[in-house]
Amino acid sequence: MSLIRLAYASEATFKAKPVEKGVEPNVARILMESRRNNAKNEIVGGLYYGDDQFFQYLEGEEEAVGRLYDRIARDERHRNVVILLEEPIKQRTFTNWSMKYVPLSSDVNRFLDSQGMDTFRPSEFNRSQCEEMVTLIRNSSQEGRVVSHDGARNDRNKQSVIPKGILMGLIAAGICLVGAMAYVSTML
Numbered sequence: 001m002s003l004i005r006l007a008y009a010s011e012a013t014f015k016a017k018p019v020e021k022g023v024e025p026n027v028a029r030i031l032m033e034s035r036r037n038n039a040k041n042e043i044v045g046g047l048y049y050g051d052d053q054f055f056q057y058l059e060g061e062e063e064a065v066g067r068l069y070d071r072i073a074r075d076e077r078h079r080n081v082v083i084l085l086e087e088p089i090k091q092r093t094f095t096n097w098s099m100k101y102v103p104l105s106s107d108v109n110r111f112l113d114s115q116g117m118d119t120f121r122p123s124e125f126n127r128s129q130c131e132e133m134v135t136l137i138r139n140s141s142q143e144g145r146v147v148s149h150d151g152a153r154n155d156r157n158k159q160s161v162i163p164k165g166i167l168m169g170l171i172a173a174g175i176c177l178v179g180a181m182a183y184v185s186t187m188l
């Protein structure tokens with residue numbers, strides 16, 4: 001019984017459907033399949049999807065990971081699958097995650113900025129960038145958030161917490177209130 005870890009990069013073949021909220025539908029389907037099968041096969045890991053690229057990290061029994069990778073590599077939802085990391089490990093590190101999904105994220109964007117990359121191109125990651133990516137996914141607490149990679153980038157430019165419409169409404173209500181008070185005071 002020997003455990004291994006495997007990371008690969010690939011390019012999505014589907015055109016990402018724009019989603020205001022939630023996970024891109026093709027990715028959501030992949031996650032559903034992954035969680036169902038991986039739990040059965042005692043495989044854990046994480047998936048990152050951004051700029052039409054996948055980065056996936058798997059840990060488990062050598063044979064189970066090998067079988068899964070063969071299946072994944074034949075999947076037509078992605079192409080140009082490149083193994084970035086494949087080696088024995090002593091124990092699993094993604095405990096409790098049959099497939100952790102990081103849809104986000106300001107952390108990854110910061111990492112890309114620090115590496116001088118303006119888009120997510122995991123197939124070009126060297127070993128240490130690959131390790132860094134695994135650490136980001138492992139430590140991410142973004143599971144509840146449903147912001148796309150691009151959305152997260154745009155978020156950086158957003159200053160206001162209150163939506164613009166509501167803010168304008170509040171200002172208008174304030175002006176009306178002051179006007180009404182001024183009018184009432186002239187009546188007294």
Ligand SMILES: Cc1cc2nc3c(=O)[nH]c(=O)nc-3n(C[C@H](O)[C@H](O)[C@H](O)COP(=O)(O)O)c2cc1C
Nearest residue numbers: 030033034037038054056068071072075077078099
């Ligand atoms: C980027 C990507 C990642 C995937 N990751 C997994 C995975 O971790 N586990 C899994 O069972 N299937 C994964 N799949 C799906 C498999 O390729 C395959 O469709 C699926 O395992 C078939 O499951 P089924 O026999 O239960 O229908 C992935 C597919 C893609 C495109």
